[in-house]
Amino acid sequence: MQVSLTVNDKAVTADIPPRTLLVDFIRDHLNLTGTHVGCDTAQCGACTVHLNGHAIKSCNVLVLQAAGGQVVTIEGVTPADGTLHPMQEAFRQHHGLQCGFCTAGMVMSAIDLAGRHASLDDQTIRAELDGNLCRCTGYHNIVASVKAGAASMHQ
Amino acid sequence: MYEFNYQKASSVADASAKLAASADGRLLAGGQTLIASMKMRLVAPSDLIDLAGVTALTAIESTPGGLKIGAMATHASVAASPLVSKAIPALATLANGIGDRMVRQMGTIGGSVANNDPAADYPAALVALGATVHTDKRQMPADSFFKGMYETALAAGEIVTAITFPVPKRAAYIKFKNPASRYAIVGVFVAQTATGVRVAVTGAGPGVFRVPAMEAALGANFASAALDGIAVSATDLNTDMHASSEYRAHLVGVMAKRAVECALAG
Known part of the structure; x- marks a missing residue:
């Protein structure tokens, strides 16, 4: 079945079986492997991408549900000049990652929540990141990173 | 996930007609339970009729x-x-x-x-x-x-x-x-x-x-x-x-x- 959508500002059209998950389309068809598959059961959030401006779990959505939509992955948030997005930079500065497996999902969720809140306290960040799990358990620095990244985005 | 036919409904009446015409169709709303259940092969509908366009x-x-x-x-x-x-x-x-x-x-x-x-x-x-x-x-x-x-x-x-x-x-x-x-x-x-x-x-x-x-x-x-x-x-x-x-x-x-x-x- 044919599907057309926009991924990281590029129009994409492909012929796919209807059961293709958005995350598999992103990774296997577009070779954008920054988006990870962690639990594959919509709990861990490693597969988080933006669909039409909102964070969603791409392992629990069919690519056909995103047809005609705008998808942004971690590759799409980095400026063309090779510098980092302010949220990525904050994760680097504040040591917000250890093994890095959850990081792409954390950053995509964090950018979404920074966009919805003018200011963020620790409690709000922790509540909003409920759907992103870090099995290195590096949450303390992740919260610090999100706070700094959001402040930087709002400057 | 087993294979299925995907159809987009343009209205409630259209969804109803597509559902009736399918062998064992299911409606797809947000899919947060249904897609997960299909991935585990607990559910295997012949057709998914997506309501997102309604x-x-x-x-x-x-x-x-x-x-x-x-x-x-x-x-x-x-x-x-x-x-x-x-x-x-x-x-x-x-x-x-x-x-x-x-x-x-x-x-x-x-x-x-x-x-x-x-x-x-x-x-x-x-x-x-x-x-x-x-x-x-x-x-x-x-x-x-x-x-x-x-x-x-x-x-x-x-x-x-x-x-x-x-x-x-x-x-x-x-x-x-x-x-x-x-x-x-x-x-x-x-x-x-x-x-x-x-x-x-x-x-x-x-x-x-x-x-x-x-x-x-x-x-x-x-x-x-x-x-x-x-x-x-x-x-x-x-x-x-x-x-x-x-x-x-x-x-x-x-x-x-x-x-x-x-x-x-x-």
Whole structure:
């Protein structure tokens, strides 16, 4: 079945079986492997991408549900000049990652929540990141990173 | 996931026709339960008929009968709706506690209600608030809509289109959630309505149920102390790796008291 959508500002059209998950389309068809598959059961959030401006779990959505939509992955948030997005930079500065497996999902969720809140306290960040799990358990620095990244985005 | 045919519905009538023409079709709302179930091969529909293009089903509006929420309104949109927050803040709080942020962005009220998961949050709100379920064929009170574990009064091919919630005097929903799945181990929705107090419990049993003893006690005195000494029987409640039936019975009392206090705090 044919599907057309926009991924990281590029129009994409492909012929796919209807059961293709958005995350598999992103990774296997577009070779954008920054988006990870962690639990594959919509709990861990490693597969988080933006669909039409909102964070969603791409392992629990069919690519056909995103047809005609705008998808942004971690590759799409980095400026063309090779510098980092302010949220990525904050994760680097504040040591917000250890093994890095959850990081792409954390950053995509964090950018979404920074966009919805003018200011963020620790409690709000922790509540909003409920759907992103870090099995290195590096949450303390992740919260610090999100706070700094959001402040930087709002400057 | 097994193979299936994917079809997009342009209207409720179109969805109904496509459903009737399919061998074993299912409606796709947000897919947050259905896609996961299909991945585990627990469900294998011949066709998925996607309602996402039926934008008429996403409306949230004030009506003389109360707050009317379209079946395809997402949990995130219900949580963020100023209309919902003003009329029934407990409902906005409930919607904001379903799953996580990303799940709420896709999951819908209609999908949750039609699926009737025994640990889902919305069934408690519908029953406690005395809501009406609108389908493409009829209207049903929530009390007769939910029929037990994953069962509803929906006939084959019948489509939930909206839910109307009468506005209560006071209400609150408190849940003790599973920290991984975020489903309710026990959730209690307490509402002081024009027709009396209603207490609805989700997560504890095979389906949502009311607690008449608590409703009578709170009807006489809407205070958490009125629930002192009212025990809920553990018979027929769920036992699993997360909680025994006795613990769930105990939690019903604790959550109900917290809900009353929360409702009073407004």
